[in-house]
Amino acid sequence: MKIPFRPIAIGLLVGAFSALLLGRAQAGGSHYFPPVAEPLVKEECGSCHLAFAPSMLPASSWKKMMGELKNHFGDDASIDPALAAQISDYLVNNAADAAGRRYGEKLLRGVSASNVPLRITELPKWVKEHRQVPDWEWQHKEVRTKANCTACHSDAERGYYDE
Amino acid sequence: MNIQLHIYALAATLALTFSGAGIAGPREAQLDQYASATKAANPAFSGFSAARGKTLHTQSFAGGKADTPACTSCHGREPSGAGRNPAGKAIEAMALSVSPSRYSDPAKVEKWFKRNCKEVLGRECSALEKGDWLTFMISQ
Numbered sequence: 001m002k003i004p005f006r007p008i009a010i011g012l013l014v015g016a017f018s019a020l021l022l023g024r025a026q027a028g029g030s031h032y033f034p035p036v037a038e039p040l041v042k043e044e045c046g047s048c049h050l051a052f053a054p055s056m057l058p059a060s061s062w063k064k065m066m067g068e069l070k071n072h073f074g075d076d077a078s079i080d081p082a083l084a085a086q087i088s089d090y091l092v093n094n095a096a097d098a099a100g101r102r103y104g105e106k107l108l109r110g111v112s113a114s115n116v117p118l119r120i121t122e123l124p125k126w127v128k129e130h131r132q133v134p135d136w137e138w139q140h141k142e143v144r145t146k147a148n149c150t151a152c153h154s155d156a157e158r159g160y161y162d163e
Numbered sequence: 164m165n166i167q168l169h170i171y172a173l174a175a176t177l178a179l180t181f182s183g184a185g186i187a188g189p190r191e192a193q194l195d196q197y198a199s200a201t202k203a204a205n206p207a208f209s210g211f212s213a214a215r216g217k218t219l220h221t222q223s224f225a226g227g228k229a230d231t232p233a234c235t236s237c238h239g240r241e242p243s244g245a246g247r248n249p250a251g252k253a254i255e256a257m258a259l260s261v262s263p264s265r266y267s268d269p270a271k272v273e274k275w276f277k278r279n280c281k282e283v284l285g286r287e288c289s290a291l292e293k294g295d296w297l298t299f300m301i302s303q
Contacts, residue, residue, distance in 0.1 A: 049250035074228070076281055148251030 031161045033103050034094075041087050044079060050149050050156055054091045055100025056107055056120045062091035064116050073118075121146040193269045194297060200290035208291070216299025219292055226285025234283055242303040258303035266297060 033053035036042045045051040054062065066088035069078045078084075096104025110124040111117055120126055130146070137143060143151040153161045194211065201208045220242070223232040230249055231237060238246035238254060243261050246254035255262045266272055280288035288296070 048248055049252055076278065142251070144249060144251045151251055 032159050033107075033161065034100070035157055035159045036090075038087075038090050040083065041090050044083065044087060048075075048077075049147055052120060052149075053100070053103070053159060054094035055096050055104035056123075057095060057104075057117060058097045058108060058111070058113075059092040059095035060116045061118055062095055063088060065118055066091065119147075189267050189269055190297070190301065193266075193272060194294055196269075197290040197294035197297070201294060204290070211291075211294040211298040213295070213299040213302045216295035216297070219296050220299060224284045227281070227283040228285075231282050234279065236283070237279075242300060257300050259301045260303060266301065272297070 033055045035053055036045065036051040042051045065072070066084055069084060070076050079087075092098065094100045096108045107123060107125045117123055121130075138146060140151075149156040149161070153163055155162075198208070198211065220234045220238075225232070237248045238257050242258040243256050245256055248254060255265075257265070259265055276288055276293055280286065280292075
C-alpha cells in the first residue's frame with residue numbers, strides 16, 4: 001500500500017497551524033476579561049465601582065486588598081469577615097495568574113512576581129493602552145477617575161474593552 | 164351591605180396591601196428600632212422629623228472626607244434625582260416614590276449608614292439622625 005505522505009504532511013501542517021491560530025482566538029480578542037460571575041462578589045465589590053474582573057490582577061494583589069478593606073484606597077470598605085473570605089477566595093481563584101490566566105496574562109506583562117500591584121490603572125500594559133487619553137478627559141464630570149472603566153468602555157460590565 | 168360593596172372593599176384593601184405604600188413592614192420595624200434607641204438615649208424624644216432629616220441630608224460637614232462634605236455630594240441636590248459617586252458610579256434616586264424598592268432591607272440600610280456617615284460626617288450617625296433621615300426619604 002502506498003502511503004500518501006504529501007497529503008498527510010499537508011494535513012498535519014494545516015492542523016498545527018489551525019490549532020495555533022484557534023488556540024489564541026477568543027471573542028473580544030485580548031481585550032476580554034470575564035466579568036465577576038458570583039452575585040455576592042458582584043454586589044459587594046460593585047457597591048461603589050465596576051466590580052473589576054479578577055483576571056486583571058494577580059492573586060497576591062487580591063489577597064492583599066481583601067486584607068486591607070478598612071483602608072481601601074482611602075475608604076473604609078470593611079464587610080463581614082466571613083463574606084470577605086468568600087469574596088477573597090473567588091478573586092484569588094480567578095486571578096490573572098490562576099484561572100484567569102488566559103485572559104490576564106497579556107495585561108500582566110512586565111509585572112514581576114514580587115510586585116503586588118493594587119491598581120489595575122498602574123499596570124504597565126494599562127498605562128500603555130491609555131497613554132493617548134488626554135488629562136481633560138479623565139477630569140470630565142462623566143468620567144472623573146481612571147477607575148471608571150464604563151465611562152468609555154460601555155460593555156465593560158460584560159467583559160469587553162474593545163473601544 | 165351588598166356583595167358589590169364587599170368586593171370593592173376587598174379589592175381596595177388588597178390594592179393598598181400590595182402597593183408600595185402597603186409593604187411597610189421592614190421599614191416601620193427599622194424606624195421603630197431607631198425610635199426605641201433614641202428614646203432610651205433621650206426620654207424627651209417625641210418622634211422623627213422629615214425636616215430635620217432634610218437638614219441632615221443637605222448640610223455640609225467638616226469631619227468627613229474632603230470630596231464628600233454632604234450627602235448631596237453623591238446623591239445629588241434632589242432626592243428625586245439620580246446621584247453619582249466619586250468613582251463615577253450612578254446612584255438611583257433616594258426618594259422612596261422614585262425608587263419604591265428602597266429601604267426594605269434593614270441590613271442594607273444599616274450597611275450604607277455605616278459607610279456613608281463615616282465618609283460624610285466622619286462618625287457614625289445616631290439613631291435619631293438615621294430615623295430622621297429615613298423619615299425624610301420615605302416622605303419624598
